[in-house]
Amino acid sequence: MSESMTSNISPKGRFPFKLKIEPRLKSPSGWFSSMLSFLAVVLALLVGAGIIAAAGGEPWRAYAHIARSSFGSVGVFSDTMVKAIPLMLTGLACTVAFRMRLWNIGAEGQFFLGAWGASLVVLAPILPEETPQWIFIIVMSIVGIAMGAIYGFIPGFLKAKLNVNEIISTLMLNYIAVEWNNYFIYDKWSEGGFQMSKVFPRNAWLPRLADYAKEIPEFRGLTVHFGLVFAIIAAVVVWLILYKSQWGYEIRLIGDNPKAAEYAGIPIARNIILVMSLSGALAGLAGMSEITGVVHRLQGHISPGYGFTAIIIAWLAKLNPFAVLLVSVLFGALILAGREIQPSGVPTMIQGVIMVFLIASDFFMRYRIYFARRKEE
Amino acid sequence: MEMVSTMDQENEVRECRNVVCMRGIVKHFPGVLANDHVDFELREGEVHALLGENGAGKSTLMNILAGLYRQDEGLIEVNGKEVKFNSPRDAIAAGIGMVHQHFMLVPSQSVTENILLGLSEPRFRLNLPHYDAVVAQMAEEYGLHVDPRAKIWQLSVGEQQRVELLKMLYRGAEILIMDEPTAVLAPSEIDDLFVTLRAMTQKGKSITFISHKLHEVMAISNRVTVLRKGKVTSSGINIADTSRAGLANLMVGREVVFRVDKNEQEPGDVILSVDNIHAENNKGLKALNGITLNVRAGEIVGLAGVAGNGQRELADVITGLRKASEGQVIIGGEDITNLSPKAGIRKGVSHIPEDRTHVGTAPNLSVTDNVIMKNYTEEPIGKGWMVNDTAATKYARELKKAFDIIVPNVHTSVRLLSGGNLQKVILAREISKKPELLIAMQPTRGLDVGAIEGVQRLLLLQREAGSAVLLVSEELEELLSLSDRIYVIYEGEIMGEVADGDIEKIGLMMTGMQMEDIRLQGEKSNE
Numbered sequence: 001m002s003e004s005m006t007s008n009i010s011p012k013g014r015f016p017f018k019l020k021i022e023p024r025l026k027s028p029s030g031w032f033s034s035m036l037s038f039l040a041v042v043l044a045l046l047v048g049a050g051i052i053a054a055a056g057g058e059p060w061r062a063y064a065h066i067a068r069s070s071f072g073s074v075g076v077f078s079d080t081m082v083k084a085i086p087l088m089l090t091g092l093a094c095t096v097a098f099r100m101r102l103w104n105i106g107a108e109g110q111f112f113l114g115a116w117g118a119s120l121v122v123l124a125p126i127l128p129e130e131t132p133q134w135i136f137i138i139v140m141s142i143v144g145i146a147m148g149a150i151y152g153f154i155p156g157f158l159k160a161k162l163n164v165n166e167i168i169s170t171l172m173l174n175y176i177a178v179e180w181n182n183y184f185i186y187d188k189w190s191e192g193g194f195q196m197s198k199v200f201p202r203n204a205w206l207p208r209l210a211d212y213a214k215e216i217p218e219f220r221g222l223t224v225h226f227g228l229v230f231a232i233i234a235a236v237v238v239w240l241i242l243y244k245s246q247w248g249y250e251i252r253l254i255g256d257n258p259k260a261a262e263y264a265g266i267p268i269a270r271n272i273i274l275v276m277s278l279s280g281a282l283a284g285l286a287g288m289s290e291i292t293g294v295v296h297r298l299q300g301h302i303s304p305g306y307g308f309t310a311i312i313i314a315w316l317a318k319l320n321p322f323a324v325l326l327v328s329v330l331f332g333a334l335i336l337a338g339r340e341i342q343p344s345g346v347p348t349m350i351q352g353v354i355m356v357f358l359i360a361s362d363f364f365m366r367y368r369i370y371f372a373r374r375k376e377e
Numbered sequence: 378m379e380m381v382s383t384m385d386q387e388n389e390v391r392e393c394r395n396v397v398c399m400r401g402i403v404k405h406f407p408g409v410l411a412n413d414h415v416d417f418e419l420r421e422g423e424v425h426a427l428l429g430e431n432g433a434g435k436s437t438l439m440n441i442l443a444g445l446y447r448q449d450e451g452l453i454e455v456n457g458k459e460v461k462f463n464s465p466r467d468a469i470a471a472g473i474g475m476v477h478q479h480f481m482l483v484p485s486q487s488v489t490e491n492i493l494l495g496l497s498e499p500r501f502r503l504n505l506p507h508y509d510a511v512v513a514q515m516a517e518e519y520g521l522h523v524d525p526r527a528k529i530w531q532l533s534v535g536e537q538q539r540v541e542l543l544k545m546l547y548r549g550a551e552i553l554i555m556d557e558p559t560a561v562l563a564p565s566e567i568d569d570l571f572v573t574l575r576a577m578t579q580k581g582k583s584i585t586f587i588s589h590k591l592h593e594v595m596a597i598s599n600r601v602t603v604l605r606k607g608k609v610t611s612s613g614i615n616i617a618d619t620s621r622a623g624l625a626n627l628m629v630g631r632e633v634v635f636r637v638d639k640n641e642q643e644p645g646d647v648i649l650s651v652d653n654i655h656a657e658n659n660k661g662l663k664a665l666n667g668i669t670l671n672v673r674a675g676e677i678v679g680l681a682g683v684a685g686n687g688q689r690e691l692a693d694v695i696t697g698l699r700k701a702s703e704g705q706v707i708i709g710g711e712d713i714t715n716l717s718p719k720a721g722i723r724k725g726v727s728h729i730p731e732d733r734t735h736v737g738t739a740p741n742l743s744v745t746d747n748v749i750m751k752n753y754t755e756e757p758i759g760k761g762w763m764v765n766d767t768a769a770t771k772y773a774r775e776l777k778k779a780f781d782i783i784v785p786n787v788h789t790s791v792r793l794l795s796g797g798n799l800q801k802v803i804l805a806r807e808i809s810k811k812p813e814l815l816i817a818m819q820p821t822r823g824l825d826v827g828a829i830e831g832v833q834r835l836l837l838l839q840r841e842a843g844s845a846v847l848l849v850s851e852e853l854e855e856l857l858s859l860s861d862r863i864y865v866i867y868e869g870e871i872m873g874e875v876a877d878g879d880i881e882k883i884g885l886m887m888t889g890m891q892m893e894d895i896r897l898q899g900e901k902s903n904e
Contacts, residue, residue: 249746249753249764256739263698263728263736264750265719 017371033365037316040361041354048350055346069340070333078209078222082294084325084332086111086303088231089286090310091317091324092238093152097279098314099242100255102272106155106170107283108307109177110148114287116181117147119298122200123189129201136204137226140288148284149277151177156276160269166276174307185298196299206293227289231328234282235321241278242321251275283307304335305348312355394457395420396552396583397442397473402451404437411437413607414451419552424574424584425613426594428628429604430684430851435587438604439554442585443475444468455552474545475554478561480537484530488512488523492544516543520576534660535566542573546582553577554585559593560685561660571597589628589683591621591888603627621888622881628683639837644861645674648814648845649695654704656694664690666869667704672814672845677836679860680849681883687869688849689731692816695847696728697721709813722751725813729803729820731849733796737803740792744784745773747791748806776805781831797828804835815839815846821855833859853880 049059070080090107097104118140121127127139155173158164182195189197209222242248250271254261258268286306295302309331317323331351338347397419404412411434419425427435440446442453444462453460455471462468465475482491489508493499499508512525521539529537538558545553555574559567574584574597588594594601595616603611603624610627649672658664664687672678682688693699695706697718706714708724721728730736738747749758749769757768773787782801784794791802800820807815817836821829836859839846850856856863857878865872865886873892875882885895 244763244766246753246759246762246764249749252742252746253739253750256741257735259736260739260750263696263718263730265697265717265722267717267719 020370022368022370033318036361036364037318037358040357041316044350044354044357047353047357048346051349051353052346057346065340066333066337068337070337074218075221076336078224080329080332080336081224081228082332083336084328085225085227085231085293086286086290086306087309087313087328087331087335088325089227089234089289090283090306091313091328092231092234092321093279093282093286094310094314095317095319095321095324096238096242096251096282097275099248099319100251100271100275102156102159102275102279103167104152104155104170104276104279105167105311106151106173106307107279107286107310108303108305109170109174110151110280110283111287111290111303111307112174112177112181113151113280114144114148114284115291115295115298115302116177116184116287117143117145117284118288118291119184119189119197119200120147122204123184123197123298129203131203133203133205133207137206137292140204140292141230141285144288144291145281145284148287149281151284152276152278152280153273156273156280159276160272181298181302182300185300189298197297199297200292204292205296206289208293223294225289225293227286227293230285230289231325234285235325238282239321242319247274283310309335309351312351312358315355316358396456398454399438399442400452400454402438402441402453403449404434404441404446405449406437410607412441412448415604415607415609416612417442417602417609418613419583419585420600421583422578422581423599424578424586424597426586426588426598426601426616427604428588428591428594428601428624430589430628433604433628434607435604436556439475439556439585439587442468443473443554445475469545469548469550472549472551473554474548474550474552475556476538476541476545476558478556478558480541482529482537482540485528487526487528488532488540488543489525491529491540492547496548512543512547515546519543519546519580520573533566534561535569538562538570539573542577546577551581552583552585554587556587557589558586559588559590561662567593589685591624591628591683594624595621622884625683625884625888639859640841642675642841644676645843647671647673648709649847650705650707651691651695652705652707654691654694654701654706656690656699656701658687658690664869665694665701668866668869668871670864670871670874672847674813674845675840675843676861677840677846677848677859679856679863680847680866681853681856681863681887682851682866683887684851686866688866689818690869691866692728692731692818692847692849695721695816696726725810727751727807727810727812727815729800729807729815729817731818731822733799733803734792738791738799741790743773744777744782744787744789744791744794744802745769747802748773748776748809750806751810776809779809780805800828800832804832808835808839811842812839812844815844816849817846818849819851820848821850821852829855853883856883 045063049063052059052062069076071077090111093107093110094104121136121140121143126143127136151173155164155166155169158169159166185195185197191198206226208225209219213220242251250261250266253264253266254268254271262268290302291298313324313327313331317327334347334351338350395418397417399415399417402412402415402417415434415438417427417438427439429435437446441448444465444467447462453462455473460471462471483494486494489505489512492512493503493508509525516523516525516539519542521543523532523536523539523543529540532540538561542553558570562570574586578584586594586598598616600613600615601611601619601624602609602613605628651668651670654665654668655663656665668687668691670678680688680691690699694701697713697716697720700715704714705712708721708726711724713720713724734740749764749772753759753764753769758765758772760768770787776782777784777787780801782805783798791799794802804820820836821832833855836846836848848856848859857880861876863875863878863883865875865883867887867889872886872890873882873895882892882895886892
């Protein structure tokens with residue numbers, strides 16, 4: 001017991017205990033995982049508080065302000081939801097791919113292509129301006145989804161046929177997508193020399209709650225648009241695919257052990273292509289809903305990095321489609337209210353800190369840490 | 378404990394005149410006793426082969442000598458002095474260098490750069506031309522022909538191995554450990570390697586050569602130590618005093634565990650017919666060289682052979698996981714050569730793979746998800762485009778009960794299962810499909826005696842139910858007690874077929890003798 005005895009046994013260490021790290025032989029219970037994520041977020045917010053304090057702010061007032069300006073009233077909550085919609089759809093896009101351990105880092109690019117596809121319908125133009133709204137919505141969705149899917153298909157095909165690392169290819173395709181958009185807004189569809197297209201006709205806007213303010217006065221000023229319906233439908237579809245369908249079973253099996261999947265007779269190359277295309281399609285839908293529901297014209301800077309935040313969201317939601325919806329609302333709040341404090345900088349930094357803490361917390365899921373008495377080696 | 382310490386004292390008393398003496402080495406891994414009081418001695422200037430099957434503990438022992446692992450018990454002396462290695466760096470400093478099966482080279486750098494990597498000289502300015510010359514001279518001296526300026530990725534596997542050897546020699550290694558150096562080489566490269574090894578021993582280097590290939594051991598080594606299941610079965614015998622058959626016995630062992638009751642029954646139609654199959658292994662080397670065999674309904678056919686002679690490749694070709702370059706696989710009268718694994722599954726082929734965790738199961742998925750792997754599209758588990766969870770869980774529960782899988786519930790991840798239970802999950806999945814043809818690779822490896830008996834009984838039940846069973850095993854006793862006929866495979870060729878369970882003949886064929894040669898020899902001695 002005494003320290004002198006222990007040091008006799010172990011000449012090297014003076015401290016009688018040491019930290020031991022062991023791989024877990026049993027998976028920790030369900031509550032442990034949620035607790036861990038919760039704790040990680042809390043710790044990250046504490047670190048964030050430190051950052052705010054260091055920047056000369058008052059952390060608690062800042063956080064209170066964030067809470068107030070994103071959930072304080074129906075109006076601001078509606079704005080939070082508007083920010084959350086593209087996060088939901090891109091988050092679902094990442095969820096689908098990550099389930100098969102395909103690291104699609106390209107939701108951002110697929111988002112841009114979806115936006116471009118929707119714009120194409122108005123600006124090419126594919127449909128005349130006086131087309132009824134419902135036809136506009138259907139055609140724009142289809143084209144937006146298709147463009148996103150094609151943009152997911154490319155890295156999927158390269159991975160399946162040539163074993164090109166999808167992390168690199170999807171990341172690089174993001175830059176191409178942004179420049180592709182720029183080409184159109186600077187040149188082809190530029191309006192009067194500005195780097196943006198003309199405003200879409202009203203028929204090509206997704207309906208917002210505010211549009212029904214005449215019938216229901218409570219809806220006045222509410223910006224939530226039809227994209228929310230897309231997101232909820234998409235979450236249900238993704239859930240059905242991943243957790244109920246045979247295809248989802250194949251995706252999970254390939255994700256966990258591709259060799260076992262091959263042994264079970266599941267075609268892997270085909271599934272890589274299909275999953276990447278589906279992932280791209282969902283991100284494309286996000287771009288379409290953003291451009292037709294919020295921006296109403298094609299321009300630069302349509303995304304504050306939705307496709308990248310989506311990676312954190314999918315991770316935090318533990319690839320559960322409905323959890324993706326909830327987590328997206330939280331991140332939507334952070335984006336919206338963060339801007340109230342500072343246009344850029346600290347709020348994004350807090351996001352980054354949350355990500356780092358979440359990834360680090362995964363370590364505790366896989367390893368057990370305890371103090372062991374030093375013994376003779 | 379007391380016994381061990383007295384033994385240690387005895388060991389210390391015994392003098393060590395050899396370059397390496399390892400005494401009473403014990404090494405535990407979780408759940409495995411990899412080395413069980415192993416003694417090993419290496420004399421100066423000899424090639425000492427360390428022979429044993431996969432998992433016999435050869436690599437573990439040498440990794441201890443090379444400073445990669447630390448022994449739990451036992452001591453190591455190098456040149457008469459006791460040494461304690463904490464890292465490979467310590468071992469190198471004591472003159473011990475190991476060439477691993479997987480080379481540790483930087484592909485984008487040149488040969489010289491790889492050799493200098495991690496050394497304290499040269500310090501800042503590389504002066505590569507100077508070192509190129511040094512390396513070239515050293516290569517010349519030992520007959521290790523390789524261009525010092527070539528990049529590693531440009532070199533063949535054999536040349537890369539030479540770079541590894543040069544790396545060790547440059548660091549002043551007097552004792553070289555080669556971990557299965559021939560496994561990656563083509564036949565002509567093997568001859569070159571042997572020439573090099575002889576050249577090095579003539580210059581006073583001592584070499585340990587890990588292998589499970591008998592003819593290579595006979596060809597290159599002076600002495601041989603045989604390991605079996607972590608224990609030494611024969612220590613440092615002269616190659617001249619032994620024979621292939623003798624070594625095979627030491628390696629495989631002949632202890633009888635128990636006998637299984639087997640009904641007499643007439644086999645039915647030919648289910649599996651393999652005709653002149655050629656195929657390559659993962660390294661692109663020839664693994665199968667014209668295999669022809671057949672298995673009929675209601676019989677168990679054994680495939681005997683030392684591991685790595687093409688068994689895995691053959692199973693892969695039959696189940697559609699590997700492409701054959703030549704030949705035909707016919708199952709139930711239908712040619713399924715080089716079709717997908719799905720085609721085989723549809724024809725009623727079940728496969729118990731050798732590698733349970735990496736091929737046979739998805740470790741993080743539940744028991745349920747693992748047992749439905751091959752029938753998730755079939756009624757009642759597959760329903761339209763959906764998986765019927767209720768039916769799947771019910772099915773998993775039935776299998777858990779029928780096969781006595783010990784697991785808290787069917788939603789548990791299979792990575793938490795013990796080896797025996799994991800094997801039961803695979804067996805449950807493969808056997809409950811009532812296969813036409815069952816390919817069982819090492820189905821009892823690593824299981825305890827009770828589990829082995831259970832698995833063997835299940836295989837016999839398949840035979841009685843009229844399945845054709847191809848049983849691949851390294852356990853001769855198991856093959857003899859279960860099989861109706863036994864083929865022997867050696868270096869991708871079938872050496873012959875034995876129906877009477879003649880263990881002598883099988884042993885000889887496992888060492889590369891053709892059936893006809895054995896018969897001729899027998900006739901000669903009768904005369």
